[in-house]
Amino acid sequence: MSVAAASFRRNDARARGHAAYWAFVVHRMSGLALTLFLPLHFWTLGMLLAEAPAFDMFVSWTGAPMVKLAETLLVLGLAAHLAGGLRLLFVEFVGWRADAQKTMLSLGAGLAIACALAFALNGG
């Protein structure tokens, strides 16, 4: 292995220990999950064109505990993607300082969890 490759590997491992790396992973995974969910979301709402009873039957299915959990995780993903996206916009366009990153990441995570909890508890 060349010196450059070894140094890249070491940097890579170190980068993965940083909170911003995990923010990147959460942003990607939540974005992917939301993209996969969208067709189902649009299809369900499309039911309202003709079949309100079919929609209500679908909604009653979403009351099942596992579906409710998946739904809450999606809300968590949406809120986390929002917080992560806002952080990126502020870093790129407003020039947020690097030393404030961990605070911003924590605030974003807290906000996302608060949204998911509000959704889960309000619907209960």
Next chain:
Amino acid sequence: MSAVRAQTFLWLAQRGSAAVLALAVVVHLATMIVAVRGGLSAAEILERTRGSVGWALFYGIFVLAVAVHAPIGLRAILAEWAGLKGRAVDLALALIALTLLASGLRAVYAVARP
């Protein structure tokens, strides 16, 4: 369009749509949290949205921004995590964007039509 120009265009489209989505998602999250109180039903949703030009415009812009934003994000994931890139992938992503736009606007029509 050169590859660099295309990349810059996609970057700008991604950030521009993200700025629109930031506002839209805040409203959507707040609406969802309020709307689920006491359960969700077709009647309850339609009572809020049917015939509303405001909601139609809001969700229409929301859908347009999503149709731009999601495929560009997917493009980065496919290239970086699956090594999939090139003309065929870009065409497939354009098709996904159009499908999202069409099905999204259909959903908006379903909830906001007069």
